[in-house]
Amino acid sequence: MIRLSAVDMAAQIASGQTSSVALTQAHLDRIASVDTDVHAFLFVDSQGALAQAAAVDAKRAAGEKLSPLAGVPLALKDVMTQKGVPTTAGSKILEGWRPPYDSTVVVNLKKNDIVILGKTNMDEFAMGSSTENSAYGPTHNPWDLTRIPGGSGGGSSAALAAFEAPLAIGTDTGGSIRQPAAVTGTVGVKPTYGGVSRFGLIAFSSSLDQAGPCARTVLDAALLHEAIAGHDPKDSTSINAPVPQVVKAAKSGDVKGMKIGVVKELNGDGYQSGVRTRFEESLELLAAAGAEIIEVSAPNFEYALAAYYLIAPSECSSNLARFDAMRYGLRIGDVNGASAESVMNLTREVGFGREVKRRIILGTYALSSGYYDAYYGSAQKVRTLITQDFNKAFEKCDVMVSPTCPTTAFKIGEKSNDPIAMYLNDIATIPVNMAGIGGMSLPSGLAPEDGLPVGFQIMAPAMQDQRMYLVGAALEAALLTKWGAPLLSQAPALAGK
Amino acid sequence: MALTYDDVIAKYEPVLGLEVHVELNTKSKMFCGCTTVFGGEPNTQTCPVCLALPGALPTVNEKAIESTIKIGLALNCSIAPFSRFARKNYFYPDMPKNFQISQYDEPICVNGYVDVEIETDEGPMVFRIEVERVHMEEDTGKSLHVGGATGRIHGAEYSLLDYNRAGIPLVEIVTKIVPGTGKYAPEVAKAYVAELRDILRSLGVSDVKMEQGSLRCDANVSLRLIGAETLGTRSETKNVNSLRSVERAIRGEMIRHAELLNKGERVVQETRHFQEDSGLTRSGRSKEQAEDYRYFPEPDLIPVAPDATWIETLRAGLPERPSIHRKRLQEAWAVPDKEMAAMINADVLNIVEATVNLGADPTKARSWWLGEISRIANDKDVAIADLTITPSDVAEIVALVNTGELTDKLARQVIEGVIAGEGKPAAVIAARGIKVVNDDGALMAAIEKVCAEQPETAEKIRNGHLPAAGALIGAVMKETKGQADAARVRTLLLSHLGQGE
Amino acid sequence: MSSLSRDDVANLARLARIEMSEAELISLSSEFTVILDAVARVQEVAGADVEPTSHPLPLRNVFRPDVVIPSLTSGEALSGAPAQEESRFRVPQILGEE
């Protein structure tokens, strides 16, 4: 049962073949069995989830009309507030904090009767590409437990790949939904900026952060996308327009006549050969499905990584200032006679991990007087250039595509002492965040040399998210025909307890 | 030897710069829906946004933007076609996010001016104060310092924070530097803040109560030798909380600077705090290193680009400018310049106006507020506005005098009672048993008694020496505890002594 | 060639309110030499003619009406407080200006 798609689970609940409680319990059992190995979850809310599931079952029994994903369990990235449920953003500084309010995403999940199983592990404050930066220890990739599950949303993607949940919520600032999806053989979508409310999403970089759906199929992702998207007056940057019809697109998967632009700059040196093999194969399948493959160029993408590592740290240096030991969270050094300032300094020293501190210091520098124009100001200009590159390319094509990341999952610990090497993971995903457009990653197979999943990235213009789902569904269908079974069926069975 | 003010202005020219913070009177806070009502129980007017809980996001109060644009228009500013909020980053426990959402290089209103008129040796003179910018920001929470001898921040063992005030909309109005006021600098500054307050009040955008902190002034002062081009080093005196203090603080700083400069010492660029009791300023903690606020555009908020229609609608709805309004009142009331200036100086003009609007005669209303009531306020050393007596009380008292139910003398007793907190005029009259004695029989008894007690004076009057009547009238008034109508007493007395018409 | 000295890092750490050991200051300053070289590339294309982008979407004038909505209770507001007293957040002594 836990290997079904979310759509099929919902259908079984709706038909009475199973109940939400049974389904939820099955997932809780699976978590109890395998999560000691995977460590996808930071908190499992068994009681809350079962209560929510029972309420859904009662609604069904009463004959109420249920939403398309009613009763299906979901794993929530620990960066989203959920009232009364521990929320840490993977940081020690928030250990034990229980928010007194729900994020809008959680409000929408509850409205749709999607059952929240618990909170998933992540790089501290979403800063990282491997989930090794969690203060609570790393998450392991279900394909190979010695490898990283991607990051920052490694917990969410690992939970999907380990069949601990059929749906998950991620957030994507520079690739934190798409890169974990790629390296775990799952689907992850970063909607257009403003498509999903950021209210209750613990901010890393406000102008880049965007929450989105994680799932094992394109259609499941689309259903979750529609459940959580929409205008929110509590988020000033939320788009006040109808949600793109992504479910319709995912069901259609018709790419005949669509122009797919291959980004010249995101496919060459530095990309693992197996990654390129799978990418080329996917292009052929899409061409066979009736799409026209063209090449497009985005000359300024090569500056995206540099601009990202100025903008995101700058914004985070300010966003994370509120973690000061005064109103909530950790407090260190509050001894007789200590000043508020020294307590702040000590708490932030102990409460933040190394990567977080590194970025706060970098951002503090980039914003400081005398350096602002050279760093933050220049990075914002690069942002304009990247957006112009996208706009020009989208004059020639409907979507743009690339491999999601240059390599497959690397070993835990392999890059943790080399920030620059770590940052390169996001080279293909970052331009999307810089321009605020939508991006999707879906599995395109396994790299022949290491047998690990490879991701295929689709990028669509702002508010044209449905185009990613059209192409994603087409490719998914073609690959399924080729493989005969979903990619995850090739993942090793986890021993469990 | 301490310098006198005359010594200072004989040698130096003061240059001013004024920053005024105004709390807007919106119903909800600047960036969240919490109420702005003053005086709630601690931390009952807070939410995830104004407590800066993780994940919370600000949203802009439209009314606050509208009020700010109105202020800008009333101060003759241009309204920027595009403006942005910025984050001003610095750590302080009363500021939950550890940044203040403010505006930096793209404020909403720029380049305005306010004309203020003051009385000079050469008669009334107008000074133009140029306004550099008007921008929006948010207030901080309030801290209570516990332990230590004085309850002050220094020596406190710990602090308690209430965030009810955090996020209340503030508008900051910043002048350009103001040279050329010479010896009138303190008066000009005071008149500017008063004019600003009147403008803001006429717009209805703020309670403008300096004592409650809804209008706060920071005064920058520097001196340079008369004729010098370059500016001297300035000091910034924070949160000067009354009009009188604005004047005193600037005068005090001018003298302090001059004393330093005369001794060949340097003025330190620093923040200072005005002390109400001494009229002097005290140095704030001088910062070892200048703060670097690391301003950048607030990514959580969308730029403000007011369209011309909105601006013009707001412009069309602006009320009469207070200076024009004053001229109109002066004409309508037929008040001489000097009297008008006295009312403005005593800050009673709008109270008198309210009293007149409730039916009182302008002359009477003016004389009560400027006379008896001002005197009591002075004795108590409080502002007239802080007395419990209201324009409607005074209007009522004036009406009672007009109908003869009160004499001026009794009216004074009623006013005193109202101010003493004994209730509204009717309650004071009832409780104190105040009434005009109109009973001729009772008056005649008192007159006969007084004439018997002072036979020689009575005899003088009988012989036609009328000025002597005053003493006997006074005695009768005393006899009747002041409740008699003095004119009636006079008539009866004179006729009793054979001097009636 | 951009770089940050140990003292530069110490000053930034002070601004950012993070206590740092001597070893951390030194290791960060050497890391920053590499990182700053990498990020300084943005200056190559950031010409005066390029407008900066602060917000990814070109939205304008997003306001909310001036309507009061219920606040948290003081109990909820203080629920995460490390220390509290008389319904207020209790914090260590604040050294600074009045």
Ligand SMILES: [Mg+2]
């Ligand atoms: Mg300010």
Ligand SMILES: [Zn+2]
């Ligand atoms: Zn609030």
